[in-house]
Amino acid sequence: MRSVKPRALRRRRVLLVEDDAEIRDILVRLLAALGAQVVAAADGLEGLEHLARWHPDMVLCDLAMPIMGGLEFAHRMRQDPRYRNVLLIAVTGYNRQADLYDTWSTGFDGHLAKPIRMPALAALAQRLEGGRAARETP
Numbered sequence: 854m855r856s857v858k859p860r861a862l863r864r865r866r867v868l869l870v871e872d873d874a875e876i877r878d879i880l881v882r883l884l885a886a887l888g889a890q891v892v893a894a895a896d897g898l899e900g901l902e903h904l905a906r907w908h909p910d911m912v913l914c915d916l917a918m919p920i921m922g923g924l925e926f927a928h929r930m931r932q933d934p935r936y937r938n939v940l941l942i943a944v945t946g947y948n949r950q951a952d953l954y955d956t957w958s959t960g961f962d963g964h965l966a967k968p969i970r971m972p973a974l975a976a977l978a979q980r981l982e983g984g985r986a987a988r989e990t991p
Contacts, residue, residue: 862884862888862889863888863889865889865890866889866908866910867890867892867909867911867912868892868900868911869891870893870894870897870899870913870926871893871895871914871918872896872917877893880893880913887974896919896921897918897921897929899920900912900914900921901921901926904936908935910939910940911941911977912939912940912941913942913965914927914941914943914961915944916943916947916952917946923945923956924959940977941960941961941962942964942965943956943964944965944967946966948966
C-alpha cells in the first residue's frame with residue numbers, strides 16, 4: 854500500500870466523533886496534517902448537531918461514548934438520506950468479529966481498530982478521493 858501523502862485529505866471535510874479528549878486531539882491534528890478540514894464532537898449527540906450544520910465528506914466515530922454512542926449515532930445518521938453518501942468509519946478499541954458485524958449492520962462503511970495505523974488511514978483517504986462510499990462486508 855502506498856504511504857499517506859501529506860495532503861491526502863486536502864479540502865475534505867471530516868467530522869470526528871470521539872469522547873476521549875487526548876485521542877480526539879491526536880486525530881484532529883493528524884487529519885489536519887493530511888489536509889482535512891476537521892470538526893470534532895465529544896459524543897454522538899454533539900456529532901449529530903455538527904453533521905446537520907457542516908455536511909462532512911467523512912465521519913470517524915468512536916463506538917463507546919457517553920450521552921449517545923456510536924451505534925446510535927450511525928443509526929440516526931443513516932436514517933437521513935442527506936448523508937447516504939457520507940463515508941462513515943468506526944474508530945474504536947472494539948475489534949472482535951461481533952463488533953465488526955455490529956458496525957457493518959448499523960451502517961458503518963468501515964471499521965478501524967485503535968490505535969489507528971497510517972496504512973489504514975491511507976486506505977480511507979484513497980476511498981474518499983475515489984468518491985466511493987460503498988459498503989464493505991466484514
